[in-house]
Amino acid sequence: MKYYPDADKGLDIALVNREVESAFADHGNDRVQMPPKVYVTLPTGDFRTMPAYLPSLDIAGVKIVNVHPENPAKGLPTVMALTIILETTTGQPVAVLNATGLTDMRTGPAGAIAAKYLAPKKDCVLGIIGTGRQAEAQVRAIARELTVSEVRVWSRNQIHAEAFASRLDTPDNRSVSIERTCDCDILVTTTPSRSPLIQNEWIHEGMHINAIGADAPGKQELDPEILHRARVFVDDPAQAFHSGEINVPISKGLFQTWMIAGTLGEVVIGKRRRERPDEITVFDSTGLAIQDLAIAKIAMQQGKAIDLPFL
Amino acid sequence: MKYYPDADKGLDIALVNREVESAFADHGNDRVQMPPKVYVTLPTGDFRTMPAYLPSLDIAGVKIVNVHPENPAKGLPTVMALTIILETTTGQPVAVLNATGLTDMRTGPAGAIAAKYLAPKKDCVLGIIGTGRQAEAQVRAIARELTVSEVRVWSRNQIHAEAFASRLDTPDNRSVSIERTCDCDILVTTTPSRSPLIQNEWIHEGMHINAIGADAPGKQELDPEILHRARVFVDDPAQAFHSGEINVPISKGLFQTWMIAGTLGEVVIGKRRRERPDEITVFDSTGLAIQDLAIAKIAMQQGKAIDLPFL
Numbered sequence: 370m371k372y373y374p375d376a377d378k379g380l381d382i383a384l385v386n387r388e389v390e391s392a393f394a395d396h397g398n399d400r401v402q403m404p405p406k407v408y409v410t411l412p413t414g415d416f417r418t419m420p421a422y423l424p425s426l427d428i429a430g431v432k433i434v435n436v437h438p439e440n441p442a443k444g445l446p447t448v449m450a451l452t453i454i455l456e457t458t459t460g461q462p463v464a465v466l467n468a469t470g471l472t473d474m475r476t477g478p479a480g481a482i483a484a485k486y487l488a489p490k491k492d493c494v495l496g497i498i499g500t501g502r503q504a505e506a507q508v509r510a511i512a513r514e515l516t517v518s519e520v521r522v523w524s525r526n527q528i529h530a531e532a533f534a535s536r537l538d539t540p541d542n543r544s545v546s547i548e549r550t551c552d553c554d555i556l557v558t559t560t561p562s563r564s565p566l567i568q569n570e571w572i573h574e575g576m577h578i579n580a581i582g583a584d585a586p587g588k589q590e591l592d593p594e595i596l597h598r599a600r601v602f603v604d605d606p607a608q609a610f611h612s613g614e615i616n617v618p619i620s621k622g623l624f625q626t627w628m629i630a631g632t633l634g635e636v637v638i639g640k641r642r643r644e645r646p647d648e649i650t651v652f653d654s655t656g657l658a659i660q661d662l663a664i665a666k667i668a669m670q671q672g673k674a675i676d677l678p679f680l
Numbered sequence: 681m682k683y684y685p686d687a688d689k690g691l692d693i694a695l696v697n698r699e700v701e702s703a704f705a706d707h708g709n710d711r712v713q714m715p716p717k718v719y720v721t722l723p724t725g726d727f728r729t730m731p732a733y734l735p736s737l738d739i740a741g742v743k744i745v746n747v748h749p750e751n752p753a754k755g756l757p758t759v760m761a762l763t764i765i766l767e768t769t770t771g772q773p774v775a776v777l778n779a780t781g782l783t784d785m786r787t788g789p790a791g792a793i794a795a796k797y798l799a800p801k802k803d804c805v806l807g808i809i810g811t812g813r814q815a816e817a818q819v820r821a822i823a824r825e826l827t828v829s830e831v832r833v834w835s836r837n838q839i840h841a842e843a844f845a846s847r848l849d850t851p852d853n854r855s856v857s858i859e860r861t862c863d864c865d866i867l868v869t870t871t872p873s874r875s876p877l878i879q880n881e882w883i884h885e886g887m888h889i890n891a892i893g894a895d896a897p898g899k900q901e902l903d904p905e906i907l908h909r910a911r912v913f914v915d916d917p918a919q920a921f922h923s924g925e926i927n928v929p930i931s932k933g934l935f936q937t938w939m940i941a942g943t944l945g946e947v948v949i950g951k952r953r954r955e956r957p958d959e960i961t962v963f964d965s966t967g968l969a970i971q972d973l974a975i976a977k978i979a980m981q982q983g984k985a986i987d988l989p990f991l
Contacts, residue, residue: 402720404718407715407731409733414770414771418718420718420744435770445770451773453764455722455746458722459751462762465683
C-alpha cells in the first residue's frame, strides 16, 4: 500500500481536466457507481464519506472529508481529506492519499469542463468573485480549456483582489468593481455567501456562470432571478437540491427541480448543450466523488509515495 | 498521522470486550451516529463504507472493507479492511489502521457480550459450528466473560474440527457430531451456509445461540423454527433485515420484524433481558461500525505505529 503525502504537488492540470471530463462522460452515460455522500455530525463540524467506482478509469475508493469552520483559529485548515483507493479486481486497499489539496484542485476541472462546453465562445473575459484557493483553481483549470484574454477579479477586500490579480499568470488581470467583474463571458463565483451577492441586472445575455461557492444548505451567491433567466446545469441533482446554488431557492419555492436543464455529464456526452448564443447558462457545482477518484488517479501516476506494509 | 500495520497484534481481548460493551451501551441509549453501511459493487465482489461517531469513547471514523470470494485463489484474503480515524474536535485524519485482523476480532466481543448477558448461566458448555477465524475469535472472547467448562466443535471437515479443538487453550475441547455440538449452553454458528444447517430438534430449552455466519442476503444457518421458539436479539435491525440470520426467513414470510425482541444495545443497558431460564435466546450479529471504532481505539493505544506526514 502506498501513501501520497503531497498528492496535489506538481499535477498536470491539463491531464486532470481530461480525466475529470472522462469521469463526467461516464456519469452522463450512467456508467458510474456513486452512492449519495454520507454526513456524520461532530461537535463543531462534520465529515462526509464519499465512495465511488469508475469502471472506465478502473478506479474505486472513498474520500473522507471534514468541514470545521473554527479550525483556522486553531491553525488548521477548515477542510482536510483523505482518499482511499482499492484495487478493483480484489478490493485490496492500494493507496491512501492526502486529499486536502486535491479537494481544492478537483473542482477547478469541473468548472473548466463546464466552461469548455457552455461558454459562448473560445476567447473569453473571465470574471472571478472571491479570491480563495477555489478561485485560483478555477482560473488555472479554465485557462487550459479556453483562451482567457482578461481576468476581472472582485473581492470584498480590495487588497486581496489586487494580490490575487497580480499572482495570476494569465495575460491581463485586474481588480475591478463587482459590477464590472460580472460584465464578462464566464463568471465564476467562489464565496461562502449566504445571501445573493450577484444582482440580476449585472448579468447579460450569452454569459456562462460557474456557481461554485454554495456547497451546504443555506448558502447561495446568485439572485434567484438569474436562475429563472438561465438554463441551469448541475453536477448531481440530488446533491444540488441539498447543498448547491439552487438549494435556497428550492427551499423557498423560487426554483423547481423540473427547471434543471441537465447534468454536466449529459453536456459532456452531447445529450444537453447550450442551444442559443444569447442564452445564459449556469453550472451549479457541489463536488462529486468521481472527481476525487479521477484526480486521485493522476496523483497516483505523478506523485511521490511512501511504501507501507499492508498484507 | 499514524499508520498501524499490525493493529490486531497483541490486543488485550478483555479490554476490547469492555470497549465493545461500552459501544453497545451507547447504541442502546441512542447516543451514537451510525448511518447505514454503503455498498459499492465491483466486478467480482464489493466494498462497504461504514462511518460512525461514538461520543462517549471520543472516536470518529470510517471502516472500508471489501468482500471478494475469489481472492483466496489469488493468494489474498476474501476480506481486507482499513479504518480511518478522525480527531473529533477538528476532523483531522489522525490514524489509518490495517483493519483486516481487527474485522475478525471485533465480532468476537459482540458475541461475548451477548453471551454474558443472555447465556443461561455463568459456567457453560460452548458449542462451535465451523472452525474459521471467526470461530476462534468467538471462543477467545467468550472465555473472557464466562467460565467455559467444555468446548464442542463441529465442522464438515473432521480434520479441521480436531485441529481447531487441539488449538484452543480452554480446558476441555473436543471434536464431536453436529447434534452433540448443539447440545450445549451457548451455541455459536460461524459458517457461510445458505441453507439451514442447525435443525430445530437439536436445540433445547434454555440455550443461547450466537448466529454469526449470516452476513449477506441469502445466508442462513438456523432452521427458522428455532427463531419462532426463541427470543431473537439483533445488533442493528436494519442490517439484520438486510443481511443477518433473519434475512432469508423475512424474505420468505417466515419471520416478521415485530418478532425481534430487541437490540444487543438494549440488552446491555438493561432495557431488554433474558426473562426465563428455559427460554431460547438468539443473537443475530451482522457487525456494526461502532464495533470497528471501539476496537480501533484499543489498537491505537496498544499497537505500534508508523508516523506519516499529513499537514
